[in-house]
Amino acid sequence: MQTKHWQQRLLTLPPMSYLLIFFAVPTVIMLFASFRYAGEYGGLAPWYSYEEGKLAFDLTLENWQRLFETDIYLRLFAKSIGYAVLTTLLCILLGYPLALMIARSPRKHRDLLLLLVILPFWSNFLVRIYAWMIIFSPSGALTHMINSLLDIFGLAPISLMYSPTAVIVCLVYVHLPFMVLPLYANLEKHDPALLDAAQDLGATRWRRFWKITWPISLPGVYAGSILVFIPVLGMFAIPDLLGGTDGIMIANVIKQQFVESRDWPFGSVLSMVLTVAAVLAVLLGAKFGQQAGQTR
Amino acid sequence: MLEIKEITRNFDSFTALDKVSLSIEAGEFFTLLGPSGCGKTTLLRLIAGFDQPDGGDILLDGKSIIATPPERRPLHTIFQNYALFPHMTVADNIAFPLRMVGCKPDEIDQRVAEALEDVSLPDKGKHYPEALSGGQKQRIAIARALVNRPRLLLLDEPLSALDAKLREQMQLELIKLQQEIGITFIYVTHDQGEALALSHRIAVMNHGTIAQIDEPSRLYSYPNSRFVADFIGQCNLLAGTVEQIQNDRVRVELKGLGPVQTVIPPNATIEAGMACTLTLRPEKIRISSTLTQDEGEVHLKGVVHDMLYLGDVTVYKVELANGMLVEALLANSSAGRARFFEVGDQVEVAWGFEAGHLVMD
Structure with missing residues (x-):
């Protein structure tokens, strides 16, 4: 008993210390930084001074007050959460039928189909976003086609590039596999006899889906939603490259604070809010997932 | 009541059923008995509607049900692993067929309570299926299948997952239940002992055809072939x-x-x-x-x-x-x-x- 206990601890030591050093400690540093003053040339100002034998702490709530001075940051948060929710919903809408199709296809085809789902991971994330920049570019075939169609109906041409639409399309594209994989893992385990039984007891195709397949798949839906929602909430590369001024998200502002404005403390404030939002989302998703799991 | 006329079913080059004909009387406990691969389960799935025959017809009360989808056939199936819905309570499981035909909530509650009473599990309504024992799951599956009074109940080796003692007890319960409610049972099994104990009549099947249809005692005493003699008993x-x-x-x-x-x-x-x-x-x-x-x-x-x-x-x-x-x-x-x-x-x-x-x- 005792030795088993020690072995378990030994095995969890590397991941635990990794998380402690690279996640917990930086988070605490960030939290602390959000109460400090910015340094003159970026970075942070000293947090205490020693003058005339007296120790003084140079800490402030200014950074946090600044968050609420205008509604621009809160609106940006709301917008980012909106983007993340929309992306998650679109991923469910597109990913669910795909996962269901793979789970119900003959066993010998499933591995190949799954491979196709994760195939995009074989090329670099940034390369794939650049590909979308080409697709959306004003001289691209897609824009040409849409605009000539619009022209027929006498409508003004549009630009696909640098718009919230471009950001959402790309966010969905990048995160779709994270929805499909947990959904597939869940759907693949469903007992086909349950659908036979439901049909036998009088359920039409539509009701078999909504009364049997969908409720049993909810833990998969929540798992996929967490995997999509959290990274989308903190995404800056896609809005940076495709979003223009309309399409920016909160993470772009955070990056701006650290890199361009050199205001680390305020950047820390925004980061903390984002972290709390993400943690809340995980807890919420885990709670629903657990509930759905319990009623199985 | 149920008439099966020259039903044929082929899977690629394999003939699962070859012009099988039989007729089942109302209120009968009829068993399809045979070794695995004899076509008994295929026949059951055809009656339930999960599969379509390549030839022949199935008549219920004189009307063909071939074109009727499973959800609209007035018969229910008890599956081998019971197929209880794991995300619903026992009461919701039993209420399922009633909800599908749009019963009123009061009526559903009353009939679910009666069904639970019928299978002697009146206080299990709020439990989830995973909290039940094998025998209890079996009873709930039966309650669910009988709650809206089907014309016919199909049972696909329903006792195979139970241990010997419980199986014997469930056999007695099935006989009693069938007598009480008077619904026609079509029972599929490979266990000749079970078939002899339960049935009014047995159809012994082999290689997609019916070898003999008779009452248990006649089947045992007067088998019509080496196969039947060998398959039924020692x-x-x-x-x-x-x-x-x-x-x-x-x-x-x-x-x-x-x-x-x-x-x-x-x-x-x-x-x-x-x-x-x-x-x-x-x-x-x-x-x-x-x-x-x-x-x-x-x-x-x-x-x-x-x-x-x-x-x-x-x-x-x-x-x-x-x-x-x-x-x-x-x-x-x-x-x-x-x-x-x-x-x-x-x-x-x-x-x-x-x-x-x-x-x-």
Whole structure:
């Protein structure tokens, strides 16, 4: 008993210390930084001074007050959460039928189909976003086609590039596999006899889906939603490259604070809010997932 | 009530059902019995509607139901693993078929309560299926299938997942339930003992065809083929040739054993010179150490080759003159006496003329 206990601890030591050093400690540093003053040339100002034998702490709530001075940051948060929710919903809408199709296809085809789902991971994330920049570019075939169609109906041409639409399309594209994989893992385990039984007891195709397949798949839906929602909430590369001024998200502002404005403390404030939002989302998703799991 | 007409079902080059016809009466407990791969489950799925036949027709009360989808056939199936919905409570499971036809909530509550009462689990409504034992799941599956009074209940090896004791108890419950509600049961099993115990009539199936349809006792006493004789219960099969027919008696030349007399089987066309098999149930064979010369009996010499003590009975395997082993059952009627003979004992094997049943090959 005792030795088993020690072995378990030994095995969890590397991941635990990794998380402690690279996640917990930086988070605490960030939290602390959000109460400090910015340094003159970026970075942070000293947090205490020693003058005339007296120790003084140079800490402030200014950074946090600044968050609420205008509604621009809160609106940006709301917008980012909106983007993340929309992306998650679109991923469910597109990913669910795909996962269901793979789970119900003959066993010998499933591995190949799954491979196709994760195939995009074989090329670099940034390369794939650049590909979308080409697709959306004003001289691209897609824009040409849409605009000539619009022209027929006498409508003004549009630009696909640098718009919230471009950001959402790309966010969905990048995160779709994270929805499909947990959904597939869940759907693949469903007992086909349950659908036979439901049909036998009088359920039409539509009701078999909504009364049997969908409720049993909810833990998969929540798992996929967490995997999509959290990274989308903190995404800056896609809005940076495709979003223009309309399409920016909160993470772009955070990056701006650290890199361009050199205001680390305020950047820390925004980061903390984002972290709390993400943690809340995980807890919420885990709670629903657990509930759905319990009623199985 | 249910009529199956020349149903054929092919899977690629394999013929699962070959022009199968049978008709089932209202209120009957009808069993499809056969080894795995004989087509019994395929036939059940065709009746339920999960599969479409390649030929033939299925009539319910004189009307074809081939084109009716499973959800609109007035019959329900009990699946092998019960197929209870894991995300619903027991009460919601039972309410499912009622909700599908749009019953009122009050009526649903009342009928679910009645159904739970019927299967003697009145307080399990709020539980989830995973909290139930195998036997309880079985009962809930039955309650769910019967709650909206189908015309027909199909049962696909429903007891195969239960242990022997519980299975026997559930068999008795099924018989009682079927008698009480009077719904026609079509039961699929590969267990001949179960089929004999439960059914009014049994269809023995083999290689996609029906070998014999009869009542359990007739099936056991008068099998129409070697296959049925061998499949239902234990049976000694002695190959031979018909020699002579006299009144109600037949003289059969058994291979390597000489001539024996037996009675003419009912409904059989029989001619001298036909190849046949004498089927003999182990419990109808007598073995003794002393030679007797009763009239009306067949007497053969043998040596005890093997024995199997089963508690209530002992099975003796006796080697006959032609090297064939016949099985005989002896009840261990007196306490403490487990064996009458030892391996290697010279014994006499005897059976009455009417004990054997002749089948034509």
